[in-house]
Amino acid sequence: MSLTFCCVHAHPDDEASSTGGVLRLLADQGVRTVLVTCTNGEFGDAPDGTKPDAPGHDPDGVAAVREAELAEAVRVLGVSRLVRLGYRDSGMKGWPQNDDADAFWSTSLDEAAARVAAVLDEERPQVVMTYNENGFYGHPDHVQAHRVTMRALEMVDYEPTVYFNAIPDSVMVRLRERWAEEDRRRAEAEGREYAPDPEEEAMDLGTPDAMIGAAIDVSAAVAAKRAALAAHASQIADSFWLQMSEEEFARAMSTEWFVRARNPLGLAGTVTDLFAGYR
Numbered sequence: 001m002s003l004t005f006c007c008v009h010a011h012p013d014d015e016a017s018s019t020g021g022v023l024r025l026l027a028d029q030g031v032r033t034v035l036v037t038c039t040n041g042e043f044g045d046a047p048d049g050t051k052p053d054a055p056g057h058d059p060d061g062v063a064a065v066r067e068a069e070l071a072e073a074v075r076v077l078g079v080s081r082l083v084r085l086g087y088r089d090s091g092m093k094g095w096p097q098n099d100d101a102d103a104f105w106s107t108s109l110d111e112a113a114a115r116v117a118a119v120l121d122e123e124r125p126q127v128v129m130t131y132n133e134n135g136f137y138g139h140p141d142h143v144q145a146h147r148v149t150m151r152a153l154e155m156v157d158y159e160p161t162v163y164f165n166a167i168p169d170s171v172m173v174r175l176r177e178r179w180a181e182e183d184r185r186r187a188e189a190e191g192r193e194y195a196p197d198p199e200e201e202a203m204d205l206g207t208p209d210a211m212i213g214a215a216i217d218v219s220a221a222v223a224a225k226r227a228a229l230a231a232h233a234s235q236i237a238d239s240f241w242l243q244m245s246e247e248e249f250a251r252a253m254s255t256e257w258f259v260r261a262r263n264p265l266g267l268a269g270t271v272t273d274l275f276a277g278y279r
């Protein structure tokens with residue numbers, strides 16, 4: 001049986017940060033990989049670091065840079081087919097851009113879902129990945145990517161196995177320590193008092209370890225994952241990922257976790273292969 005994996009991501013760079021390892025790993029195993037990227041990422045940082053809410057931020061210029069960065073990441077990860085839906089970035093939760101007529105957030109669910117369903121129809125992936133109903137961390141475009149994908153799955157005439165990306169609680173504890181450390185360092189460098197962001201702290205990002213449905217060892221693909229992240233230079237050049245040494249990155253990033261959201265094969269427990277049951 002020929003195997004196909006499809007992941008539906010919100011922005012250029014999400015494919016690298018949450019599925020860079022499995023995309024490269026599956027490609028190396030001869031699995032066809034299809035990446036759907038919903039938005040152009042207009043409200044990311046500009047290449048010179050200008051923040052999206054700062055004067056002089058050029059959304060269309062940012063989108064053009066990110067399109068080229070995505071093409072490079074896709075090359076590094078060996079993605080078989082990239083489908084860019086081309087919706088406009090909705091910005092962070094509560095931003096006025098949420099309501100732009102062409103923002104992904106205000107797009108008709110059925111219209112966007114029909115486009116994803118057309119890809120699923122054509123490719124017939126056995127395994128589909130997207131985010132949970134919180135969009136993993138609440139970003140409107142990630143929430144919408146979840147909704148659109150789940151609606152698309154209702155439109156097709158077969159049932160793939162579906163995974164949401166996840167971080168086990170036990171790992172999230174360590175990640176939060178690292179983020180706090182990074183924030184503290186930044187505050188110090190900028191000469192301000194460090195104060196934890198209460199909104200960030202209240203965000204429910206982790207998944208109980210017992211609920212993890214797939215834990216994939218991507219150590220064989222971790223160098224490609226790092227290179228794919230680095231390809232998104234305008235977004236993550238100074239991120240905590242790339243501040244890690246290569247060895248540290250390999251240690252910290254060598255597993256990708258998922259929760260099983262649709263389970264037509266009746267798989268049980270934590271599998272170590274996203275195509276468990278299909279090979």
Ligand SMILES: [Zn+2]
Nearest residue numbers: 010011014142
């Ligand atoms: Zn994103």
